[in-house]
Amino acid sequence: MSERIYLSPPHMSGLERKYVDEAFDTNWVAPLGPNVDGFEREFAARVGSPHAAALSSGTAALHLALILSDVGPGDEVIVSSLTFVASVNPITYVGAKPILVDSEERSWNLDPERIEEAIRDRMTKTGRLPKAVLAVHLYGQSADLDAIHAVCQRHGVTLVEDAAEALGTTYWGKDGGGGSSSADRAGSGGSVKSPGTIGRVGVFSFNGNKIITTSGGGMLVSSDEALIQRARKLATQARDPAPHYEHTEVGYNYRMSNILAGVGRGQLAVLDERVAARRENFAYYQEALGSLPGLMFQPDAGWGLHTRWLTCVLVDPTKFGATREQIRVRLEEHNIESRPLWKPMHLQPLFADAPMYGGAVADRLFELGLCLPSGSSLAAEDRERIAGLIREMARPA
Numbered sequence: 001m002s003e004r005i006y007l008s009p010p011h012m013s014g015l016e017r018k019y020v021d022e023a024f025d026t027n028w029v030a031p032l033g034p035n036v037d038g039f040e041r042e043f044a045a046r047v048g049s050p051h052a053a054a055l056s057s058g059t060a061a062l063h064l065a066l067i068l069s070d071v072g073p074g075d076e077v078i079v080s081s082l083t084f085v086a087s088v089n090p091i092t093y094v095g096a097k098p099i100l101v102d103s104e105e106r107s108w109n110l111d112p113e114r115i116e117e118a119i120r121d122r123m124t125k126t127g128r129l130p131k132a133v134l135a136v137h138l139y140g141q142s143a144d145l146d147a148i149h150a151v152c153q154r155h156g157v158t159l160v161e162d163a164a165e166a167l168g169t170t171y172w173g174k175d176g177g178g179g180s181s182s183a184d185r186a187g188s189g190g191s192v193k194s195p196g197t198i199g200r201v202g203v204f205s206f207n208g209n210k211i212i213t214t215s216g217g218g219m220l221v222s223s224d225e226a227l228i229q230r231a232r233k234l235a236t237q238a239r240d241p242a243p244h245y246e247h248t249e250v251g252y253n254y255r256m257s258n259i260l261a262g263v264g265r266g267q268l269a270v271l272d273e274r275v276a277a278r279r280e281n282f283a284y285y286q287e288a289l290g291s292l293p294g295l296m297f298q299p300d301a302g303w304g305l306h307t308r309w310l311t312c313v314l315v316d317p318t319k320f321g322a323t324r325e326q327i328r329v330r331l332e333e334h335n336i337e338s339r340p341l342w343k344p345m346h347l348q349p350l351f352a353d354a355p356m357y358g359g360a361v362a363d364r365l366f367e368l369g370l371c372l373p374s375g376s377s378l379a380a381e382d383r384e385r386i387a388g389l390i391r392e393m394a395r396p397a
């Protein structure tokens with residue numbers, strides 16, 4: 001049997017070694033050092049945020065983002081139901097309660113109208129506003145940030161962004177002006193933003209399956225310098241300035257290693273190539289499979305650059321002739337990894353008691369959705385083999 005094809009494996013550039021070697025040569029083998037400083041600086045410049053703190057994981061970054069947004073015991077936080085559990089677990093770490101909200105069809109991300117509905121209903125039921133809205137940007141595409149930001153501003157609720165899957169993604173809004181292609185927009189200047197930089201705090205991840213990786217790691221970004229300084233302090237056991245170890249609040253051990261930050265610098269340098277390769281995978285799949293009955297790709301909402309971190313399809317079994325699970329099993333028989341879309345949090349035993357607003361969209365996406373192998377190192381002949389296997393399963397026209 002041929003070698004396993006993974007959904008989204010790490011893809012090193014070779015540039016990482018220079019930074020890692022430097023760390024060894026200078027003995028900066030610690031959760032601080034020149035690579036950490038350099039990675040923070042280069043990352044902040046890349047996403048267009050004034051300040052960034054490199055951390056041990058995206059989950060740790062989300063935990064700190066909530067603490068820094070003053071979310072605490074008894075508070076409520078609005079979050080997408082359709083997401084990875086790591087978006088929601090940190091809400092429980094701080095003793096707050098997740099309020100789950102459905103996706104919209106256009107991007108599969110948080111539905112701004114449902115957020116409005118949830119905020120009003122929470123006010124009626126609890127007499128208090130939710131403390132924050134945690135917007136997730138799934139599979140390489142931005143949520144409808146202008147609309148979500150507007151709802152948050154109208155009610156004075158803090159916006160936190162989980163951009164773990166959206167490094168390299170952009171957002172220019174529904175009426176950003178200028179041309180319609182990403183190249184045109186990129187040239188049009190100030191209106192093109194990175195998800196993660198519009199809310200008060202944004203979070204990114206460098207887990208092994210993300211568009212770039214440090215094996216494990218995360219980044220917290222904000223335009224508020226004091227907030228990022230506080231994040232660094234909380235991430236190093238909240239040590240107060242003193243010659244001895246002095247502490248006035250609870251801290252964590254969440255900083256990124258200087259070795260891993262070196263990997264991150266080498267990865268960040270090739271981010272544009274990684275985005276291009278993922279988009280090429282998508283273009284290939286779309287070309288090869290787009291005309292099959294009952295098979296639809298994740299829509300491009302048109303309000304930003306979709307990196308196609310993962311190429312996701314919806315399979316309507318009555319039209320296609322097989323279920324998404326049958327496709328997954330068939331690919332698995334050929335040692336090819338594919339995966340259903342995130343199972344929504346309102347369907348998880350862990351969050352069975354969480355209030356849920358809407359749900360029909362996320363339910364359907366989970367029922368029909370499959371993520372195809374999407375790595376930036378995916379070989380053209382492997383892609384063809386995958387598409388061929390799927391095509392064989394389709395109902396003859």
Ligand SMILES: *Cc1c(COP(=O)(O)O)cnc(C)c1O
Nearest residue numbers: 057058059084086087164205207
């Ligand atoms: C990967 C991911 C995270 C968590 O990041 P880690 O670095 O793995 O802790 C959070 N949210 C989403 C949506 C993710 O995909």
